[in-house]
Amino acid sequence: QCSTIFTGQTTYSTGSSPNSVVAADVNGDGKPDIIVANYGNGTFAAQATYSTGSGSGPYYVGAVDVNGDNKTDIIVANSGSNNVGVLLNIGNGTFLTQTAYLTGSGPTCVTAADVNGDGKPDIIVANYNSKGVSVLFNTGNGTFAAQATYPTGTGPVCVAPVDINGDNKPDIIVANYGSNNISVLLNYYRFADCILFI
Numbered sequence: 001q002c003s004t005i006f007t008g009q010t011t012y013s014t015g016s017s018p019n020s021v022v023a024a025d026v027n028g029d030g031k032p033d034i035i036v037a038n039y040g041n042g043t044f045a046a047q048a049t050y051s052t053g054s055g056s057g058p059y060y061v062g063a064v065d066v067n068g069d070n071k072t073d074i075i076v077a078n079s080g081s082n083n084v085g086v087l088l089n090i091g092n093g094t095f096l097t098q099t100a101y102l103t104g105s106g107p108t109c110v111t112a113a114d115v116n117g118d119g120k121p122d123i124i125v126a127n128y129n130s131k132g133v134s135v136l137f138n139t140g141n142g143t144f145a146a147q148a149t150y151p152t153g154t155g156p157v158c159v160a161p162v163d164i165n166g167d168n169k170p171d172i173i174v175a176n177y178g179s180n181n182i183s184v185l186l187n188y189y190r191f192a193d194c195i196l197f198i
Helices: none
Strands: 058-064 073-078 083-087 099-102 107-113 122-127 132-136 148-151 156-162 171-176 181-185 195-197
Touching: 058 107, 073 107, 073 122, 083 107, 083 122, 122 156, 122 171, 132 156
Parallel strands: 107 156
Antiparallel strands: 058 073, 073 083, 083 099, 107 122, 122 132, 132 148, 156 171, 171 181, 181 195
């Protein structure tokens, strides 16, 4: 019989009410960071904080190179201010001030995938209060076009891009907390009508 054994936890201080975490190499040393510099010995430096604006309510964080410079940038769903923040990595584990892009109401989850086939990661956001998904298309220089919106079930809380129908285009799966179902939006470079699975 096999068993999986984990060591005891090691904790690190954060700001109040952490809700989401992502690990990525943000300073180019080949070691995963938790959005702070990694000493390489299993410990982390004191946190570095970046403002997303007063009352913004950062709810979910993602890491992706949005501007093609081989540095991991940060994307944040700001639920209180109804936007997505993009913080560009300047190469030494620090980030520029966020640029905010409007989303639907109550963004709760953010991820990225190249949905229009141009080789650049686009931002996908679940908007809890407005019952939909926003897609912000990447312009190629670290900025994004205004959102395109697609309806979902009630209370979407999470999105996942995956090729459902085998056409080599990322479709969007949405978990709908309020309607107790998932939505699948098929990608035809303009998403098809939402299909609900109960």
